[in-house]
Amino acid sequence: MSQRPSILIQMTQLGLQYCHSMQTEQITTFRREVVDPNAATWERERRVPLEAIRAAAEIGLTGLQVPTEFGGQGLAYRDKLAMIDILSRTSMAFAFSLVNTHNVAVHIASAGTDDHRERFLPDLLAGKRLGSSALTEPGAGSDFASISTTATKVDGGWRLNGEKAWITNAAVSDVLICYAQTKPGSGGAGIASFLVDGTAAGFERSAPFDLYGGNAIGTGGFILNDYLASDEDLFAPAGEAFAYALGSINGARTYVAAMCCSMVRASLGLAVEYGAQRTTFGVPLLDHQGLAWSLASVANQLEAAQLLTDKAAELIDSGENKAAMLPAAHAKKFATEMAEPSISACIQAMGAEGLRDIHPLGRHLAAARIANYVDGSTEIQNERIARTLIQTYQAP
């Protein structure tokens, strides 16, 4: 009688990086059936695949870390990372859109009122509404403390005015956690966050940006024109919101690093498979040392990026978020910087075949470029690392 292999053996067979308890097979099947055949079309059609987000929600992927009492799966950060790893093999854009809605659901579950949870969580968990976290503005990206969207106290709530840009899912989302300045001139200290309903008066959606390799992210913006947020919609008051945003960034940087590792692993897998079969000058491509060494370098870079990512992930998973700040910056910087040249080398190793969009490599290459900006640019990771140089490396 044949026995089911243990989850660990299954994971090894699937080539998965993160040790976790959830049904990785189910997510892999979902990817093979829903994402693999459609990812290129979503990019060509320049759209967020709402039907695929809903299908992901049906197997619980919008609520992995949402506590079970609120309808989620109550799983850990490493489970989210496993999901991201699996989905990014084919489409980082889809994984990025999905995880942003997931994060809003987690945020509402942990910081929202009962009314917020009743109003928004069921639809987010069902994938019927998408979520966004809106910090960036046309005039403020890296320098988050300089945002100019204002929140002015009025009777019974707050009037929000301003414009947001480059917001994941904003092309279609209508449950948005929006950051605004309550005391102009006070920088991060005056920033608060509000739950904004994209179907309410005063919310005006802008046209989404077309981004090759990132159209399924649905990046766009919106204008708040005297939008009235009730007192209950104040999510994190001035003094707390900025710290919350900075606190959650370590997890985001680490999963962006994991996305890069996943795309490079998928690209390398394809290049190796191709190189073992295709012959030139009477031998398989991989028997040409010049080519095999180029892929060996990709593997070498990937292993290093994966270790940095795992190190940051373990700290986050064990609740040591503060200690994860520097490892997350290292992981994101290294993984994003290695992804583009590595994917390029894989395309090169496949000859012209590597350029065809029946393979995900071109999409991965474009998405790897995008990874250099999201959740803090490469230069901002440099800044983070540079600020700790003396403390970390000064000779005793």
Ligand SMILES: Cc1cc2nc3c(=O)[nH]c(=O)nc-3n(C[C@H](O)[C@H](O)[C@H](O)COP(=O)(O)OP(=O)(O)OC[C@H]3O[C@@H](n4cnc5c(N)ncnc54)[C@H](O)[C@@H]3O)c2cc1C
């Ligand atoms: C696909 C996509 C999805 C996104 N999703 C979201 C989202 O959901 N929510 C959200 O709020 N934002 C989102 N963003 C915005 C993202 O966070 C910003 O792009 C990022 O913070 C950089 O800001 P910027 O593009 O305005 O660049 P800028 O801040 O204008 O910087 C321009 C260049 O200067 C460099 N630079 C800036 N300051 C320094 C410095 N001190 N030292 C050295 N170099 C510096 C930057 O690294 C960059 O190369 C998204 C962006 C993209 C591309």
